[in-house]
Amino acid sequence: MATIYNPQHLRAVVDMGSNGIRFSISSLQPPTARIMPTLYQHREAISLYDAQYFPTGQRQPIDDATISAVCAAFQQFQRTCLDFSVPEDGVKVLATEATRTAMNSDDFRASIKQAVGWDVTMLAKEEEGRVGAMGVASSLPDVSGLVMDLGGGSTQLSWLINTRNPANVQMPEQGAVSMPYGAAAMSRRVAEAERNGTTAELKQEVQRAVSDAYASLKVPASLQDIAKIERGFTLYLSGGGFRGWGYVLMSRHAVQPYPIPVINGFCCSRAQFLDITSVQHAAVASLEDDGDGIFRVSDRRAGQVPAVAFLVNALAEALPEIKEVRFCQGGVREGHLFSQLPDETRSQHPLVVATETFDTPNTSGAITKLLLSALPNSDGKKHPADHYSATFTQDVLEAFANLLYHHATHSKDLQSSSALRSTTSGVLASVHGVLHENRVLLALLLCQRWGGDVPPTDQQFKHAMEQLVDSPWTLWWINYLGAVAALIAAVYPAGVTASNTGRLAFSAVRGETEKGEPEVKLRVVFAKGAQSSGFAKDVQAVEKVGKKKRWNSVKIGLLYWVDVKTAAYHDLYAL
Structure with missing residues (x-):
């Protein structure tokens, strides 16, 4: 509706x-x-x-x-x-x-x-930077690092903390430092310097300005401490010039075609961001291409890449160590609007807000609680690279729960495919403030909730989305949670309401098989009268996630077996 x-x-x-x-x-x-x-x-x-x-x-x-x-x-x-x-x-x-x-x-x-x-x-120079920083804050669930906004005539540098707890957005008192090095301005300055043989002098000028700007911002010790621990700051970039650079990087990503078209939330490493020669070559090729060129990179933006490259090169030497770069869509317009919202509203998670509008019966977050209870929380044998508790946060699972029934009205032939596309060209495509990682997680979770079987037209897209997942263990947990969600939906075909709550409960721990292999032990408890043979296939589907033939690759080593035990409880409302 x-x-x-x-x-x-x-x-x-x-x-x-x-x-x-x-x-x-x-x-x-x-x-x-x-x-x-x-x-x-x-x-x-x-x-x-x-x-x-x-x-x-x-x-x-x-x-x-x-x-x-x-x-x-x-x-x-x-x-x-x-x-x-x-x-x-x-x-x-x-x-x-x-x-x-x-x-x-x-x-x-x-x-x-x-x-x-x-x-x-x-907008005064400093106010422009402040509003731009608020635009960045609106673009992501959490922000903590340095911020740069590259416009046509100027660029602003600032720092920003918006962790949603506390809800207020923190930034320098002066908002930001504005410098006359916008994409269009730099194109003119670089061309003049090349004609006059003063390129080195221009680079020194930009580096001094950026270094002085950073020093004047008085970055708080809390941010500097995080940067030391994580071996560098996160640099958040907005503005047309930087977004053009980001689209070129997306066109050169290891996963091709890159499956997420929106730039907001795209992340790259420092090394990828500073691969200046490759980006310039791609931009030149785009200008010479008689075809479509690079998606969302106009000839004007492609023509500005050399100037942006000059600025990026100067930034690399003038700013402190940068660990990763995150691109943001939010600018002056979004920053102005975000500034008008109360702290309580700004502290909300964009994915949760976007999915709450769908009419999914989920009384008091009951489905979210069921999903969380199916994740083991005790210590046990697991791979060091398996960070499922940090990946499948309550916010992500709440968004998943909110959309659990959304594609029920679709033909069975379309459910997995439509769910897979929901975050890129479907119901959540236009949502502002979502990380690429969360678009991937939610799309794959919803796809697996409907069985994960997609038609040939979507198989390449699904494979590309899976390649963006950070580890094979995360893929394993996506399959597991998708199967658990399908079981929940089978037991609660119309969602969890006040009149039917308590039909199902989970408890899970990590353990080992008799051979010493890692295992997830899931206990599924049905209320008396709720269990039926109709749920047997759904229970088996959860257990099958642990079968070797379901693992994405045997080469990466052992994932987890799944041991499912079912039981009945005598009281429907006592669970």
Whole structure:
């Protein structure tokens, strides 16, 4: 059923950047406010930076033709706001570097005001960085590390802590340090330096600026301690220039074709991020390709890759050790909206919020509790690389439980396949704030809940998703939990309600077989009158997860056998 959004919760935001003007209408209506559902979005490819520097390379006022085009775009967006019934006080226009530094900024903003009656809020350098950092915070469940936002005219550096506990977002008092090294600006500066033979001087300038910026941020000791333990910071990147770099990295990922199309939540190692030569070669090849080139990398973005590479190279030497890089979709628009949410809302997990809207009977989280009880929590023989307790968190399992019955209305031929696609092109594709790892986990869990058998058209996609899983043990647990979930759904065909709770219980421990091999011992307890021969196949399916022929690869060594014992309990409501 489609969600009906009350107009009073709608917010329209215009982000007037250097490379383009982005419009969006989002909803801050509970209970989905945390993921800020987007009802409408549009981008006008009007470069205010080019308007001030092309073709001479010297700064000039924004010309009348560009101003006219901007005003026409604003008028169209105003009509769209009327169509969606966005309240008048729900519209915000935010302008950044290109508008802030324009020679005729006052006249430019006055023209917009005359055309649509909207005031333009110019973000100061530090405020732009603060709002951008909030956009990053909105993009992921948890954030802890350094943040950079690469726009067209400038780039911002900051640090950010948003662990949801406590719920408040922490960042420097000044928000961020802004530097005039945006993707478009760097393209011009690098070209000039190459002509004048001053490339080394430019690199030293950028490195000094970044080093000074980092020093001025006074990164808290807690973040520095984490970086020491984990051998480096996590660097969170946003902005069009960095996203273009990320899409090139995705096109060169070891798993091909890379199965998740959205850039938000994509992660790579320091070495992958700094493979500058390979990224540049891929971008050049994209420009020379008469075909489609690289997905989501326009010719303009591909042309800016050398300048971004220059900046990335300087960052590698100026910033402290970076362990990994995480790409984020959230920018000024998302940051502005996220700033309006209370701490309690910002602390929610995006996956849980997104799946709660589906009508899945799950009284008091009963299904989530059943799934958790099927995971052993006692010490026992396990492989050191098996981190299932950290992987299958309560948030992930709660999202899984919320969607356990969603594909029940589909034909049996479609259930596994539709579930597999649910996080990339299905019901959760548009959810803001999800890690790639969680998209993979949830998709594979749901697929296995319906048996895991997909048609030939989806087999390559499923294999690619499985390749993104961090270890074969995680794949094993996906198969196990999928089988357990199918058993739960068999016992509770309409979900867990107040009138039927207590039909089923699990307890699990890790142990060993008689041969000393690792084993999961699962006890399945049915309430009296709830057990029937109809559940025998579902119980056997759980046990079969431990059979060697079901393991993904014998070469990686022994996984876990599964020993299932069933019992009946006399009281339906006493479990």
